[in-house]
Amino acid sequence: MTGAPLLTVEDLRIRFRTERRTVEAVRGVGFTLGRERLGIVGESGSGKSLTGRALLRLTPPAAEVTAQRLAFDGIDLMAADARTLRRLRGRRISMVMQDPKFSLNPVMTVGAQIAEALRVHGGVGRREARERALAMLEAVRIREPARVYGLYPHEVSGGMGQRVMIAMMLAPDPDLLIADEPTSALDVSVQAQVLSILDDLVSSRGMALIFISHDLDLVASFCDRVLVMYGGRVVETCRAADLAQASHPYTRGLLAARPRIEAEPADLPVLRRDPAWLEEGS
């Protein structure tokens, strides 16, 4: 990594205030990101998805977001106006979510959706947008791009839908892709294919990737570095290859609770949650 990091997050906090109480869903998350594959792992409610969304300033209206610093390539995301954010979203930072069924527009052909992304962000004309959309479909290893271009989302399988999403998100050539459980809704064999497409595109374009997942094995094998989140905090950061030797008791507990194919059957060690893990600075 050379020079300033692409993304700097310092003391990110996300609160939900209701009349009766305040829930702090993300509590002082901080990290920097270069041109790398960063994994964020944690269980449901750990704040991993909210953290991803906060980077695009796309948290729900009820969420109160504060940060010491939230900077992308020198741009202060906390102070940025709506216009600046619109120019960043999609073009320089984009996001792939879990289920393509809910993130694609059901009444537009998939090709038209990719072309639209290019016209909006790339400032290209209709014909060029179509050509580049077809090239993107080919880049995500869709065999008959011209045929698939004219299909509606309900006519494509889950794996193909997710490849279409990736094609759309990568068409404007962003610097950072946030992928939130991009393969969790897919079968294992399709999952491997989608990951290898992501992997190729990340390395060939020098893009940074934030990969949010609950799957420890997947993150350990796919990413360069991993943040482990628990109760809205990052409890551990390590190189992905060293995740198996993680030191935080939460990470160790999660690793131990995984059933493994090659293990002889025995009761799984159950995670004992320590209230101290929730305390800041622990």
Add this chain to the structure above:
Amino acid sequence: MIDVRDLTVRFGGGRSAVTAVAGVSFRVAEGESFALVGESGSGKSTVLRAISGLNPDWTGRVLVGGAEQGRRRTAAFHKAVQMVFQDPYGSLHPRHTVDRILAEPVAIQRLGDAERRIERALEEVGLGGGFRFRYPHQLSGGQRQRIAIARALILEPRVLLLDEPTSALDLSVQAEILNLLRRLRAERGLTLLLVTHNLAIVSLMCERLAVMQAGRIVETMDVADLRRGEAADGYTRHLIEASRGYRRVTSA
């Protein structure tokens, strides 16, 4: 205990008919734990639903406890064979309390003594009496799945059909539910038929498994072979490989 012979399930009719299960046969011995493994659309859940009686449109033979099963199941069948579903959010009535959810099967089977049975069922799944008058929305996903298991066990069945019982749960909660199922099986000598896509869970829970693809069984094997990664069929080997995480193809 379970003997399935040449089971075929078709959906729809005429030209749009889909054969979801095409001639599947397998046997599960009394007290054995058997897994049906496959990806979505392989037909594994459809087999389970046909055995449980949830899907009446099948051909072939289904024998449970030696008794030939027809289109309709008797009350005695449902007392002996119970099912736990994947989604603990969808499988409990949202406006019934835990008490009512557990009392219903007891009433249907006219077992009587509901009071004691409910208390015991809750205790067995590791939830105290404090959960008895709660509604499902007041429970976590893991607690709901415990209630679903309690509802199945309250009839003291001999066979438990499990359809992806932990795939909607977090890793740490999954470990608790799997341990619970292991303990209950050992205590009661239950016969388990587990449908899952997760081979690691099969290795933990079962003695044998059948791998399904496109409505057929491509391989039936011992779990010991699975643990050693020794599969005869190419598709099975592919599933084992894929479940080990991402393999980066190293190129220059």
